[in-house]
Amino acid sequence: MKIVVVGFGQCGGRIADEFVRLNNRARSHRGIEIVTDAFAVNTDSADLSGLYSIRPDYKHRILIGGRITGGHGVGKVNELGSEIAREDSDKVVDALRANRHFTESDAFLLCAGAGGGTGSGSLPIITQLIKERYADKQVYNLVVLPFDHEEQNEERTIYNTATCLKSADAVADAVFLIDNQRYIKKDASLRNNMAKINALIAEPFYNLLCAGEEKKRKHIGAKTLDAGDIMQTLSGWSVIGYGQSLLSLIKLPFERKLNFRKKSAETSLGIQAMDEAISELSLTCNPKDANRALYLLGAPDNEMNMEMVKELGDYLRDICPKAIIRNGDYPRERGVLALTVILSELDTVNKVTDLYQKSIGVLGEIKKKQEEVASKIKYIEDAGKGVPSLLKL
Ligand SMILES: Nc1nc2c(ncn2[C@@H]2O[C@H](COP(=O)(O)OP(=O)(O)OP(=O)(O)O)[C@@H](O)[C@H]2O)c(=O)[nH]1
Numbered sequence: 377m378k379i380v381v382v383g384f385g386q387c388g389g390r391i392a393d394e395f396v397r398l399n400n401r402a403r404s405h406r407g408i409e410i411v412t413d414a415f416a417v418n419t420d421s422a423d424l425s426g427l428y429s430i431r432p433d434y435k436h437r438i439l440i441g442g443r444i445t446g447g448h449g450v451g452k453v454n455e456l457g458s459e460i461a462r463e464d465s466d467k468v469v470d471a472l473r474a475n476r477h478f479t480e481s482d483a484f485l486l487c488a489g490a491g492g493g494t495g496s497g498s499l500p501i502i503t504q505l506i507k508e509r510y511a512d513k514q515v516y517n518l519v520v521l522p523f524d525h526e527e528q529n530e531e532r533t534i535y536n537t538a539t540c541l542k543s544a545d546a547v548a549d550a551v552f553l554i555d556n557q558r559y560i561k562k563d564a565s566l567r568n569n570m571a572k573i574n575a576l577i578a579e580p581f582y583n584l585l586c587a588g589e590e591k592k593r594k595h596i597g598a599k600t601l602d603a604g605d606i607m608q609t610l611s612g613w614s615v616i617g618y619g620q621s622l623l624s625l626i627k628l629p630f631e632r633k634l635n636f637r638k639k640s641a642e643t644s645l646g647i648q649a650m651d652e653a654i655s656e657l658s659l660t661c662n663p664k665d666a667n668r669a670l671y672l673l674g675a676p677d678n679e680m681n682m683e684m685v686k687e688l689g690d691y692l693r694d695i696c697p698k699a700i701i702r703n704g705d706y707p708r709e710r711g712v713l714a715l716t717v718i719l720s721e722l723d724t725v726n727k728v729t730d731l732y733q734k735s736i737g738v739l740g741e742i743k744k745k746q747e748e749v750a751s752k753i754k755y756i757e758d759a760g761k762g763v764p765s766l767l768k769l
């Protein structure tokens with residue numbers, strides 16, 4: 377599957393940058409392309425300069441709202457982010473149109489952190505616009521949810537996140553939910569390592585996007601998972617996960633003979649990788665709530681067998697009893713058995729419901745604060761009414 381990636385705000389831009397690195401890896405290691413073009417859109421020029429892999433011209437690193445913000449961001453006010461995106465949307469659309477490989481692209485992936493101002497505000501606006509302009513292309517959102525400490529310390533973060541989620545869900549074909557907190561729960565040393573978190577966020581997409589683009593027969597599985605399968609699976613709230621089991625590279629002679637045992641050992645390695653993928657999903661959710669799912673098994677050709685693929689399917693069926701499940705095998709890896717899982721069309725997502733409820737709670741607080749500021753400013757102005765002004769008004 378080939379995608380166009382657009383990142384909004386600092387978080388979104390860095391994740392889009394990460395997808396360019398995935399594409400560079402696919403090109404150099406596998407001789408295929410998975411990202412036809414990538415863009416970063418921001419109100420902050422310094423954030424755009426801080427990217428590494430997105431092409432460094434103004435058509436790929438797009439500054440919006442420069443006139444209003446002076447290139448310094450919107451300071452977490454996502455309504456302003458939305459307004460600027462609406463005003464400067466032509467800049468984004470013109471840049472997308474200049475992509476020479478646009479017709480080969482299967483879908484758009486638009487990414488942003490929901491807790492800030494620029495990404496949170498502009499993501500749904502541009503998603504809606506792209507959906508209107510390119511009715512034949514799927515548009516997916518990848519939304520990064522804030523860390524717990526950000527939610528606790530800043531009402532604005534909750535408000536931004538909830539409004540971004542509600543709007544994204546209304547316009548995108550599917551919304552990948554990525555919870556920042558998941559990555560530091562697993563490894564506390566990642567707390568200050570955004571680059572590592574971003575690499576972990578993008579990694580599950582690697583095999584998924586590559587599998588359908590292979591041209592050489594030896595890398596095409598018995599059942600290929602292609603763009604069609606992915607698009608049929610993705611709908612509404614979605615999560616993605618990745619797990620792997622290491623295989624021993626050196627085979628002892630007796631291991632080749634013990635076919636039956638070898639098979640069952642491999643199957644259990646597959647189940648182990650599936651367990652890891654499910655427990656490392658990008659957001660905690662109940663797999664029973666998924667109405668669609670897919671899994672992709674990547675392994676060396678001689679390590680895969682139909683029995684394993686079938687058992688993995690049965691296993692996932694037990695975990696997601698309601699879901700229509702699609703699957704594929706991808707003879708590629710060396711020394712590992714890699715499992716990618718997507719759960720989609722989730723009909724219950726506690727984290728989202730929780731954020732919506734919390735945002736209604738903080739709405740009053742935010743309004744009260746705004747009114748307090750306005751009344752204090754008015755108080756100063758009133759006090760200065762009798763003071764002569766030096767300006768000619
Ligand atoms: N995973 C990840 N999260 C990030 C990254 N940068 C910021 N975030 C998260 O994204 C949210 C803030 O969004 P930003 O992208 O910094 O904000 P912005 O869209 O640039 O908006 P303003 O700076 O307010 O104009 C917070 O919840 C951060 O924890 C990143 O590189 N990776």
Ligand SMILES: [Mg+2]
Nearest residue numbers: 385386420449
């Ligand atoms: Mg910013």
